[in-house]
Amino acid sequence: MTGAGVLLNRSDNSHQDFDPLPVHTLPSYAGDWQPLIDVLPDYTANPSAPAPVEIELSTNTVRLFLPSLDKKQIQLTQYGPEVTIEAGDQRRNLTLPKALQGRSVTGAKFQSGYLILSFG
DSSP, X not given: OOOOOEEESSOOOOGGGGTTSOEEEOOOOOSOSHHHHHHSOOTTXXXXXXXXEEEETTTTEEEEEOTTOOGGGEEEEEETTXXXXXXXXXXXXEEOOTTTTTOOEXXXXXXXXXXXXXXX
8 A cells, every 4th residue: 555645733744754745734623623624635536656666677776765764774685586675663575576686786875755776
């Protein structure tokens, strides 16, 4: 499942922390639910969130959408056909397509909310 946006409730976070996801700030409850309902997004619309993983075989790269993280928070481990991405207590095993299996990660950089992995 892909998150299509962010609901902020009494948060001091900047909207830029979640870029490029749309941010909806919830108003304080004052005894009337209508103002709250009016700011909720249309959940029936197609999500405009970026894909969580994009694989470009032509450039031997994998792009992982990891908004609000930076390179220092990420640890990569590669075993066989998988790359394990760890950020804090979160972990994801990414099975590589056949064309990238057996190739080592030769570079990793953050750009516009994406962790971009290059394979040699």
